[in-house]
Amino acid sequence: MQRFNEVVDNIINQVKATSNDWVWSYHKSPDDLRHNRVKVIQEFLSDYETGKKSNRYAVGELPKLAYDHQQFDIALCSHLLFLYSDHLDYDFHLNSVGEMLRIAKEIRIFPLITLMWKHSQHLDEIVQYYTSKGYKIDIEKVEYELQPGGNKMLKITRDVI
Numbered sequence: 001m002q003r004f005n006e007v008v009d010n011i012i013n014q015v016k017a018t019s020n021d022w023v024w025s026y027h028k029s030p031d032d033l034r035h036n037r038v039k040v041i042q043e044f045l046s047d048y049e050t051g052k053k054s055n056r057y058a059v060g061e062l063p064k065l066a067y068d069h070q071q072f073d074i075a076l077c078s079h080l081l082f083l084y085s086d087h088l089d090y091d092f093h094l095n096s097v098g099e100m101l102r103i104a105k106e107i108r109i110f111p112l113i114t115l116m117w118k119h120s121q122h123l124d125e126i127v128q129y130y131t132s133k134g135y136k137i138d139i140e141k142v143e144y145e146l147q148p149g150g151n152k153m154l155k156i157t158r159d160v161i
């Protein structure tokens with residue numbers, strides 16, 4: 001909460017200064033974005049201690065996760081893979097997607113553009129690689145869009161044993 005409070009005004013002010021560059025559909029305005037973020041962090045923190053006790057929150061770091069083979073039905077990655085394509089290389093993406101597919105039957109990654117709002121330079125090769133391995137790949141449009149063009153999700157299903 002302390003860290004959130006330290007940075008939130010600065011971030012929202014940057015968004016306000018560039019407000020025409022963002023899509024105001026789910027979040028209606030920079031102030032609505034702030035309001036929604038405050039709500040979310042409060043909800044998260046009010047659940048955190050209980051969640052930790054029941055092992056719903058655990059620390060981990062891609063590209064290696066301490067979970068069993070196919071332990072989950074679904075694994076989600078939001079605003080890390082593809083978004084940070086200019087900072088995280090192709091091998092990191094390949095290994096991370098591979099690790100998510102190891103632990104879950106289906107994985108979903110969002111968004112598919114970079115911080116510079118460009119199509120990720122790793123996406124096509126990752127799609128090609130997993131298609132050639134027999135996985136089912138879908139790129140689906142989603143309702144949520146804040147970065148212009150950031151409204152697509154990659155879904156990979158583990159059809160192979």
Ligand SMILES: C[S@@+](CC[C@H](N)C(=O)[O-])C[C@H]1O[C@@H](n2cnc3c(N)ncnc32)[C@H](O)[C@@H]1O
Nearest residue numbers: 060061062063064077078079080081083096110
């Ligand atoms: C832009 S934030 C997105 C947070 C949240 N998933 C969301 O969508 O609002 C990127 C997150 O990725 C986490 N992260 C950075 N490197 C990681 C790694 N190697 N494995 C897993 N998470 C990582 C950071 O700690 C940070 O919380």
